Amino acid sequence: MKRNKISRSGVFAATFLLALVIGSGAQGADKRQPPPPPKVLSDLLACRQIADPAARLACFDAQTAALASAAERSDILVADRQQVEEARRGVFGYAVGISPLLDAAGGGAEAKRLDTTVTAARRSRGDGWIIAMAEGGTWEQIDSKPLALSPKPGQKVAITKGSLGSYFVSVDGQAAIKMRRIQ
Known part of the structure; x- marks a missing residue:
């Protein structure tokens, strides 16, 4: 039987290039640490530490522009837990392992x-x-x-x-x- 390599490689590319931003309340029973957030997100979150309101606002403006630009270029993709679960269901059964991003986002447990x-x-x-x-x-x-x-x-x-x-x-x-x- 001829295998469809285009759809399979498309799924793998989307899975492995996926950068996720997960809500702060997400906690899994697994002790593994999720991958660090993308730099563009950590730079944005660092703006919260600036005490001067004008400087903090300038930081937020600059970093949200950088985040928006990264999203437009597809350098970063944002997904909620439901979208991650749909992606995990979509790759169920492939012979390769789950991306560490999907693994961490799904609570660290591989679907059985x-x-x-x-x-x-x-x-x-x-x-x-x-x-x-x-x-x-x-x-x-x-x-x-x-x-x-x-x-x-x-x-x-x-x-x-x-x-x-x-x-x-x-x-x-x-x-x-x-x-x-x-x-």
Whole structure:
């Protein structure tokens, strides 16, 4: 099967170039420290330490202009926790690790399960299944276990991470089949 390298590389580029600004109330149970904020943000936050109101305002004006310029050039992207979670769901199942930014933003825990729905399903050449999911991922069956009922658009799917990079996909409550993400 031919793999779509453009969409996969696009997802990876967006994931690895993502710079996040997370609300100050975000705390994870994990002891790992999140990556430091981008310099343009730390420079802006440093303005709060200036005692003289006129100098503080001048600092804020200069640094917000620098932040706006960085955002216009896409040198920095700002995302809230919901957007980060959507990005994590979108890359679930790829063989590479999660970006440290997505990892820190998600509370430090790697996702072990994804609940989604089928958007399309078809038979593969080897009589297995190729299933497209709502998050945009496409999965290919890699075992020969049959499904009792054919997958249909709209059915619920549970994708569970197994050991050694394997994934088990249960369609509409049926016994899970072993699959890998191909797009």
